[in-house]
Amino acid sequence: MLFHVKMTVKLPVDMDPAKAARLKADEKELAQGLMREGTWRHLWRIAGQYANYSVFDVPSVQALHDTLMRLPLFPYMEIDVNPLCRHPSSIRDDDS
Numbered sequence: 594m595l596f597h598v599k600m601t602v603k604l605p606v607d608m609d610p611a612k613a614a615r616l617k618a619d620e621k622e623l624a625q626g627l628m629r630e631g632t633w634r635h636l637w638r639i640a641g642q643y644a645n646y647s648v649f650d651v652p653s654v655q656a657l658h659d660t661l662m663r664l665p666l667f668p669y670m671e672i673d674v675n676p677l678c679r680h681p682s683s684i685r686d687d688d689s
């Protein structure tokens with residue numbers, strides 16, 4: 594199942610910079626692992642925002658929820674989820 598996910602990062606302005614750097618490094622490591630295994634299909638920065646558009650490929654809604662909750666930045670993000678299905682006019686056959 595594919596999901597479009599918008600993540601908006603809202604770190605507290607008074608967060609210790611070392612803690613923020615650690616969270617971002619941990620987020621990157623987990624995100625890149627999920628990308629390598631195919632769970633995190635796309636990761637795009639939204640220009641001009643500390644936010645991203647992502648596409649996740651997971652077996653269930655519960656799996657998506659569990660994956661998002663594992664993210665180190667989860668407590669500091671607003672997350673919007675939209676389920677995706679094939680568009681009948683799509684010419685691509687690899688978007689299952």
Ligand SMILES: O=C(O)CC1=CCC(=O)O1
Pocket residue numbers: 600602617620621622624636643644645666
């Ligand atoms: O910077 C972000 O948008 C949040 C994030 C997702 C994966 C990552 O490394 O940072």
